[in-house]
Amino acid sequence: MFSPSEEYVPWIVNYPVSSMHTRLLAYTSRHIDLSPAEADYFVSLFKHRQYLKRQFVLQAGDICRHETFIVSGCLRAYFVEPSGSFHIVQFAVEDWWTADLKSLWHETPATLNIDALETTDVLQIEKSNLDRLFREIPKTERMFRVMLTNAFIAHQQRIIDNLCKPAAERYLAFLERYGSISQRVPQAQIASYLGMTPEFLSQVRRNLMR
């Protein structure tokens, strides 16, 4: 056994913001080329923020004010029904973006809640700055269009999976696509994402071990 004093690594590491910018720019460079001046301007529009476990990034009913890029940690977006039961719509980890897009673009009350499953560092850009960014550096709009295209494709695949795959296959597909997430998120959350009860997922897992 290790003594805590030897092994303990604090969760909350205070990376300098500049290194978060580096991460965002590394992501960006996969889609478009920015000149040094453009890159400076680009990151200047983002504000850093850290959320602690269980802290809300967005609450249903509020208006979603920014698009959020995750530098480290894990967020979840979920929908709460009047009955009280809730359904996870998205997990978002490093290099993912999240927002309630309907609320953000139409400036209507959000239907999604977004909160942190771990301590999470993000960079956020406000809608008005996003509009400005698209105007001043049009290729950034291309990047968002491409990101959105990919997100759309992924959602379409998820719809197909939900329509035609039984629970066990949906779970296996989840493991393939989001294996890393499955190891840092409680099982009940995964069940919610997959649209089944935690008890049933447990049963499914048992059956799969043969």
Place this chain on the structure above:
Amino acid sequence: MFSPSEEYVPWIVNYPVSSMHTRLLAYTSRHIDLSPAEADYFVSLFKHRQYLKRQFVLQAGDICRHETFIVSGCLRAYFVEPSGSFHIVQFAVEDWWTADLKSLWHETPATLNIDALETTDVLQIEKSNLDRLFREIPKTERMFRVMLTNAFIAHQQRIIDNLCKPAAERYLAFLERYGSISQRVPQAQIASYLGMTPEFLSQVRRNLMR
């Protein structure tokens, strides 16, 4: 009773292509303003095509070559499983766009089939022309980004509905959102879209009539 000779209206009406262009421009004007010259250039990149009932717009395995705007008629996009059963992913009627986006942008074999449920007039633009269009008239890229945002939002809502609503509610939600489609498409197709068997949908409808 009417004699056919008095009442018969041919399905296939040959609208002039220019009126189809008008329809596309009317759609476009909801999103962006184009100068007359830009509008001319814009529509010049689209080719008209008519599909007859049951004719394929895209077959799984082929590469999707264009984005398709529907001027009149109705298309469906569906996914066929190895087992032979199939699932409708999208109905597309007047003023809608359709494509297998993954196939179109990544130039990979399509997983979706798209075919006509009625005689359908479309305007199609090839990927290369879409790229050119975005380069020459950047605000068109904005339109596609906004369209995609809305499509993404709709898909997200559909995922939520599939996760949490029982069959009867999903059917009612479908009627609300796509009432016009429900009157021109056979019931079994709607069942496929909703992820249930036609027999069960029939039962659901009977139960709802009380």
Place this chain on the structure above:
DNA sequence: ATGTTTTCTTAAACTTTCTTAAGGGTTTTT
């Protein structure tokens, strides 16, 4: 360490949805 809370598992009864099979009513084709 110890007690507390959260998470995971198990099992039985129940509800929802599917499968199969049959019958009747439309259209469409011949």
Place this chain on the structure above:
DNA sequence: AAAAACCCTTAAGAAAGTTTAAGAAAACAT
């Protein structure tokens, strides 16, 4: 006008998924 193909309905039994409730295991807090 008959035959064929298509579409919708009904019903009984089977399978898939949920609910409830209880106990075990792991993580967290003091």
